[in-house]
Amino acid sequence: MTQLFTLLKISDGLAIQFGADGLGRMFLCLDTVMWILVGIYAFKYKEHMKHTKRFFAFYLLTYLMLAALSMAANYLTMYLCFEFMTLLSMPMVLQDGTPESIAAARKYLMYSIFGATLGLLGFFFSAHYGAGTVFTPGGLLDPAKVAGNESKLLVVAFLSIAGFSAKAGMFPLHAWLPTAHPVAPAPASAVLSGVITKAGVLCILRVMYQVYGASFLAGTWVQKALIVLSLITVFMGSMMAYGEDLLKRRLAYSTVSQVSYVLFGVFTLHPVALLGALLHVIYHSIIKDGLFLGAGAVIFTNHKEYVSQLHGMGKRMPVTFGCFTVCSLGLIGIPPFAGFLSKWYLAAGSLSEGLPVLSWLGPAVLLLSALLTAGYLLPISIHGFFPGEGEKEAEGKEAPFQMLFPMLVLALGVVVFGVFAQPLADALLRIAEAMF
Amino acid sequence: MSLVQNVPAFSILLLMLCGIVCLVLPRRAARHLADCAIALVAAASVALLVYFLQGGAAYTYSMGEIGAPFGNELRAGMLEAAVATLFSIVTLLSLMGGRAHLRSDIGRLKVNLYYISTLFLLCSMLALVYTNDIFTAYVFVEINTITACGIVMSKEDGYTLAASMRYFIMSLIGSGLFLISICILYAVTGHLLMSNIQEAVAQLYAQGEYRAPLQVAIALMGVGLSLKSALWPFSSWLPDAHSSASASSSAMLSGLVLKSFIFLMIKIFYRVIGAGIVRTHAVLDLLLVFGILGMVMGSVNALFERDIKRLLAYSSVGQIGYIFCGVGLGTPAGVAAAMVQVAVHATTKAMLFCAAGGLMDASGGSKKFRDIEGAGRRDPYAGVAFIVGTLSMIGIPFFGGFITKLSLVQAAVTVGGWRNLLSILAIIVSTILTAIYYINVLAIIFRAPETAPTKASEKLKEEWKKQVRLDTEYEVAIVLFILLNLAIGLRSDQLMQIITTGLSMFG
Amino acid sequence: MTGFGILIAILVPILGGALVPLLDFDARRAREYYVFAIVLATSVYTLSLLSSGQGSELVLYHLTSTIDITLRIDRYGSIFALLVSVLWPLATLYAFEYMSHLHKKNRFFGFFTICYGITLGVAFAGNFITMYLFYELLTLATVPLITHEGTREAKVAGVKYLVYSIAGATAAFIGMIAILTHGGSLEFAVIGLGDAATPENRRLFDLAFLFMFFGFGVKSAIWPLHGWLPTAGVAPTPVTALLHAVAVVKSGVFAIGRVVYFTYDAGYLAGSMVQKIGLAFSAFTIVYGTVMAWKEIHFKKRLAYSTVSNLSYIVFAFLLVTPSGLTAGLLHMMFHGLMKIVLFFVAGTVMHQSGRIYVTDLRGFGRAMPVSFATFTIASLALTGIPPLCGFLSKYAIAEAALAQGSPLAYAGVAALLVSAVFTAAYLLTICVRAYFPPADFEPWSLKSVKEANLYMTLPLVLLTAAIVLLGCFPGALQAFIGGVVPAAFPGL
Structure with missing residues (x-):
């Protein structure tokens, strides 16, 4: 962690500090690019929304907290940014003001705060058992203080990580995701x-x-x-997506599943798996944003929310569905699109990690999930372009250009990052190795 | 034999003589004579107390220098002198505080009869304090009963007559039991002088003879005197008697008469029976339990009262319970706590009854809560008196009530077992209840004019508009009462010293 | 001379307050000037005493041979006095406006000011009997304030409060006397029971501790003795805010601190059964209060239950019986006072301006009363424990103290703390969400008649909220001041 900057020293051991390292820079870049693209989209989508000034205010403030979070140099700062990010992103969920959206926002708030509180528990312990406060690769615990207390620390580690995983949608704290996404406006769902x-x-x-x-x-x-929890989530998310008709909720379950791919890679504690995880962070962001922007375009232009309503829509919205298909292929993991490489590295890392049972179980679940992913994504594209006999064809027109532009950029990104993945992978490998 | 040692006999005889003379004097002269006599007795008792404080030893005083077994004896010690002082001062202040009501309640023609009763009442109380002869004690117990009834009955209305009849009957039952007990003791020991009886009883106990009669005698003594001093559940006569009587009568009855019997009981237990024997007897446990029940039940009953004087009467039942609780604990600390409560309650309750009289005056003569609303503002002396009384009853430091609570708690925590727990619980419960009903009274009497009671009749509101006659005597009495309470609260060390030294001189 | 200074600080508000109903002000301005002058003068004087008069003592009276009425300024009392003297003038300003539509103002402000003096008496008491004197007087002086409205509800609340408080105070008194008669010292300058704590006496002293703990625990709203607090929510808001969030309830925890650190000591209590009982009850109350707050929809009762919970944070920290526990508890005592008074003030302002008393009726109020709800949001975030606001600091301090102490009950307390944080977010932040983000069908004109309160009410809110933020970011001076209590309470260290 370099370029440490102390914004405010509250007392001994409590300071708000920022710093830069490879991981933080990666996340910052990702956040910024995504925010800009979805922002362009949102400037058009806002015609569908009320209280637009409020929306964009919180949109920007959330970005501020995310950027701060990427640059957070110690646990306290990270916790502060995490909490504020929750508070500032919540209003985007209840943007529409319907009872469902308010309830969804409240659910999001409570799950996140519950998770953050478990994270706070971790902070208390890290302050007590730590040798310093700044994030250090390899850990900041003081071995002298830790000795004899390992079991307590392990429990706290589990709880705090599980707490933060609420934001990442891991079982059992995932339930807010499928509720919040359908009711939030499409740009909000995309960034969420x-x-x-x-x-x-x-x-x-x-x-x-x-x-x-x-x-x-x-x-x-x-x-x-x-x-185990991440694998359960991977499988469960895909299963639930498979059976879901509401398009945005299908995509939400997909997120639940896909982010747990990332978590799987993180938990495996092997450089290669971690590489796969970081790669998937980037790939999934691009892909999922593309998918959500597409879904949003369908809703905006043609007011159709359900998958069953989309037969033949591809013919009416060729660009949208084209991008949607490209992103789907990436998500399934078909080379040369982005998404294949990350899954490859995840499996490779898991197999070389050497944990009993789990090292092969992981890749197996990932494979199964890939099949399911195909099952819940491809039919949308297929039925969109080839409605088949006897199916009622949907009415509609193509989305406006301002909304198509970001989608095209993202779809292009899926292709480019898939084909020319090596430089990205090298950079991320350096970051991954630096974490150990 | 110094001059001051004659004070006990002198006090009793003077009061008796003045009482007789009052019979023939007109109203004003009788009043002045009574006041002077009581004041003189008070001064004399103070002198006696000073004598003991300066190191005098307790002594016995043979009446007429006729020796035992035919003669009569008085015995004086520090405690007796202190109690005598207390009784005389409170009597005087009660008379002063309730004087206005004497005029209206009793009528000009019979007022001197009232003074006779008062003088004989005080005389009998002092006799009970000083006497060393058990039969004399009985005689004066009877005189006490009769004169007490007298001061209740002198206000002639239906309530007082009914109340005093009830009082009389209950009291006589008590006296009767007391008499039986005396007969047993006389029969068994052959003596009437207290110190002699004590030796005999100790001897008999050591030899194991006449155990049963002695047990019965002690029990009857306890029950008989408890009946007369309103131990719960023998207190049913008290609310009627004390609430219907005139203000100074209520003050004297609540404040003094009950205490004189308790003091007699303590005296007999310690001087006649002997501390060691009494402590083995179940009568102490009985007194403790009933005392505790009285502490609670008295307050519970007061909670529901809507008549200020009945409320104060029930409050007395509760406060007397404290005294019996202290005695019942059986330790010297317990008896000391009881004696402190005697002093504090005497001054506080007498003050409150006089103040109640003032409130009634300011409310057109009614005692009901709905009629005395705001009376504390119309008669500020009564208002302040009630504030002081409440703070004392709750047990705020600087006031007398704190000292009694302090001593009782100190006695309770040094005793072991169930007695400890039970008395602590009782103290807590009774403090809570007392706080509730006294603060309720304060809220009522200080209610502001704009929320004037709509329940009071128009006639009464007219009465209020009349200028409340300022009665200087009453005001002085209230102020002196307050000072007495504060004196106990602030100078408790000396009081405790007097009590403990006095108790050690006792037996 | 400074010894008498303490007496002056206490007597000025008591006598000044007693004069208010006697002088019977008719004009609002006259009364306000007089009362504010008294309160402000007392505050200024007290603050000067705190800075220059540390350690001064005044033996007012020898009540008996073993009991003195003593006043003393020590660091522990100064902390409480600091809190009270800063908050009282602000609360008085607020009360002026709040009470403008209610009646019997002279009586109200009379007792309100008298309570100030009595609370200073609690803070500056030099031994337990003196504290008991002021503690009982505080109960008596606050009863008329609770029953002020005169409704049946108010009278019931007053009686309930009286019963609970007198029961508690009497139980504590019995504990005190038990200690005194068995050789312990009630002087706060004498730390610990010393030689009196022989093994034979242990059981008695344990029992006395429990009597005092639960006796003072009534005012500290420890379960199951908390029942009076939510019921007392019917009192006018200045009363619930200042007295039941600051003066009265903090007197209770203050007294418990005196029991734990100045009468008994760490040597006696650490690891003992009574410590475990105390930790267990306070940990339970933390969770109980917070769950009850979440279930409650009456605005002020919700905040009252929140107070129940937060007081047990302080008691829990004290019962750890370590220097860090003591300072953490004191820090929360200060910070919770600030945060809770803002929350109550806003609740009162809402009632004053719109008459609404239920949290479910507050849709859209964020725009109707922007200043009030902005301060409410900041105070809510602080109470939930979001850095860098002050509430985070005190929670952190308590958690660290618990972790350092390391016993199983300490961990249970940390768990309770975290559970409480989640529920606090639930019962406070949802109010903010409702206020700022009303549903789509909400009509703004329905709140047209609701306006922001005037300066009397908003100025205290703004000042206190600024303090919440500033003390959260720059707590150094305050922490140093509080830290000064450790040498006195732990003489061996």
């Missing part, structure tokens, strides 16, 4: 799924690797439990 969930991932990365340290957690019941 694509970017804000990754904030949870970032916090978990910091806690696991730079507070406790990989060596402290490797091989413990904590790691195993977390891997």
Whole structure:
């Protein structure tokens, strides 16, 4: 962590500090690019919304907190940014003002705060048992203080990581995601799924690797439990998406599943798996944002929300569905699109990690989930372009250009980052290795 | 034999003589004579107390220098002198505080009869304090009963007559039991002088003879005197008697008469029976339990009262319970606590009854809560008196009530077992209840004019508009009462010293 | 001379307050000037005493051979006095406006001011009997304030309060006397029971501790003795805010602190059964209060239950019986006072301006009363424990103290603290959400008649909220001041 900057020193051991390292820079870049693209989209989508000034105010403030979160140099600052980010992103969920959206926003708030409180527990312990406060690769715990208290620390590690995973939508704290996404406006859903969930991932990365340290957690019941939970989520998310008709909720379950791919990679505590995770962070952001923007375009232009209403829509909205298809292929993991490489590295890392059972179970679940992903994404495109006999064809027109532009950029990104993945992978490998 | 040692006999005889003379004097002269006599007795008692404080020893005083077994004896010690002082001062202040009501309640023609009763009442109380002869004690117990009834009955209305009849009957039952007990003691020991009886009883106990009769005698003594001093559940006569009587009568009855019997009981237990034997007897436990029940039940009953004087009467039942609780604990600390409460309650309750009289005056003569609303503002002396009384009853430091609570708690925590727990619980419960009903009274009497009671009749409101006659004597009495209460609160060390030294001189 | 200064600080508000109903002001301005002058003068004087008069003592009276009425300024009392003297003038300003539509103002402000003096008496008491004197007087002086409205509800609340308080105070008194008669010292300058704590006496002293703990625990609203607090929510808001969030309830925890650190000591209590009982009850109350607050929809009763919970944070911290526990508890005592008084003031302002008393009726109020709800939001965030606001600091301090103490009950307390944080967000932040983000069908004109309160009410809110933020970011001076209590309470260290 370099270029440390102390904004406010509250007392001994409590300071609001920012700093830059590879991980933080990566997340910052990701957040910024996504925010700009979705922002362009939102300037058009806002014709569908009331209280637009309020929306954009919170849109920007959320970005501020995300940027601050990426640059947070210690646990306190990270916790502060995490909490404020929750508070500032919540109004975007209840933008429409319907009773469902208000209830969804409240659910989001409570899950996040519950998770953050578990994270706070981790902070109390890290302050008590830590040798310093700044995030340090390999962990910041003081071995002298830790000795004899490992079991307590393991419990707290599990709880705090599980707490932050609420933001990342891991079972059992995932339930807010499928509720919040359908009711939020499409731009909000896009950033929630694509970017804000990754904030949870970032916090978990910091806690696991730079507070406790990989060596402290490797091989413990904590790691195993977390891997199991992430695999459950991967499978469950895909299953639920498969059966869901409301398009945005299908995509939400997909997010639940996909982000747990990332978490799986994080929990495996192996550089290659971590590389896969970081790669998937970027890929999934691009892909999921593309998918949500597409879904939003369908709603905006043609007011259709359900998958069953989209037969033949592809013919009416060729660009939209084209981008949608490209992103779907990426998500499934078909080379050369982005998404293949991340899954490859995840599987490779897991297999070389050497945990009993889990090292092969992981890739197996990932494979199964890929099949399911195909099952819940491809039919949309297929039925969109090839409605088949006897199906009522949907009415509609193409989305306006301002909304198509970001989608095209993202779809292009899926292709480019898939084909020319090596430079990205190299950069991320350096970052991953630096975490150990 | 110094001059001051004659004070006990002198006090009793003077009061008796003045009482007789009052019979033939006109109203004003009788009043002045009574006042002077009581004041003189008070001064004399103070002199006696000073004598003891300066190191005098307790002594016995043979009446007429006729020796035992035919003669009569008085015994004086620090405690007796202190109690005598207390009784005389409170009597005087009660008379002063309630004087206005004497005029209206009793009527000009019979007022001197009232003074006779008062003088004989005080005389009998002092006799009970000083006497060393058990039969004399009985005689003066009877005189006490009769004169007490007298001061209740002198206000002639239906209530007082009914109340005093009830009082009389209950009292006589008590006296009767007391008499039986005396007969047993006389029969068993052959003596009437207290110190002699004590030796005999100790001897008999050591030899194990006449155990049963002695047990019965002690029990009857306890019950008989408890009946007369309104131990719960023998207190049913008290509310009627004390509430219907005139203000100064209520003050004297609540404040003094009950205490004189308790003091007699303590005296007999310690001087006649002997501390060691009494402590083995179940009568103490009985007194403790009933005392505790009285503490609670008295307050519970007061909670529901809507008549200020009945409320104060029930409050007395509760406060007397404290005294019995202290005695019943059986330790010297307990008896000391009881004696402190005697002093505090005497001054406080007498003050409150006089103040109640003032409130009634300011409310057109009614005692009901709905009629005395705001009376504290019309008669500020009564208002302040009630504030002081409340603070004392709750047990705020600087006031007398705090000292009694302090001593009782100190006695309770040094005793072991169930007695400890029960008395602590009783103190807590009774403090809570007392606080509630006294603060309720304060809220009522200080209610502001704009929320004037709509329940009071128009006639009464007219009465209020009349200029409340300022009665200097009453005001002085209230102020002196307050000062007495504060004196106990602020100078409790000396009081405790007097009590403990006095108790050690006692037996 | 400074010894008498303490007496002056206490007597000026008591006598000044007693004069208010006697002088019977008719004009609002006259009364306000007089009362504010008295309160402000007392505050200024007290603050000067705190800075220059540390350690001064005044033996007012030898009540008996073993009991003195003593006043003393020590660091522990100064902390409480600091809190009270800063908050009282602001609360008085607020009360002026709040009471403008209610009646019997002279009586109200009379007792309100008298309570100030009595609370200073509690803070500056030099031994337990003196504290008991002021503690009982505080109960008596606050009863008329609770029953002020005169409704049946108010009278019931007053009686309930009286019963609970007198029961508690009497139980505590019995504990005190038990200690006194068995050789312990009630002087706060004498730390610990010393030689009196022989093994034979242990059981008695344990029992006395429990009597005092639960006796003072009534005012500290420890379950199951908390029942009077939510019921007392019917009192006018200045009363609930200042007295039941600051003066009265903090007197209770203050007294418990005196019991734990100045009468008993760490040597006696650490690891003992009574410490465990105390920790267990306070940990339970933390959760109980917070859950009850979440279920309650009456605005002020919700805040009252929140107070129940937060007081037990302080008691829990004290019962850890370590230096960090003591300072953490004191920090929360200060900060909670600030935060809770803002919350109550806003609740009162809402009632004053619109008559609404239920949290479900507050849709859209964020725009109708912007200043009030802005301060409410900041105070809510602070109470939930979001850094860098002050509430985070005190929670952090308590958690660290618990972790350092390390016993199982300490961990239970940390868990309770965190559970409480989640519920606090639930019962406070949802109010903010409702106020700022009303549903789509909400009509703004329905709140046209609701206006922001005037300066009397908003100025205290703004000042206190500024303090919440500033003390959260720059707590150094305050923490140093509080830290000064450790040498006195732990003489061996």
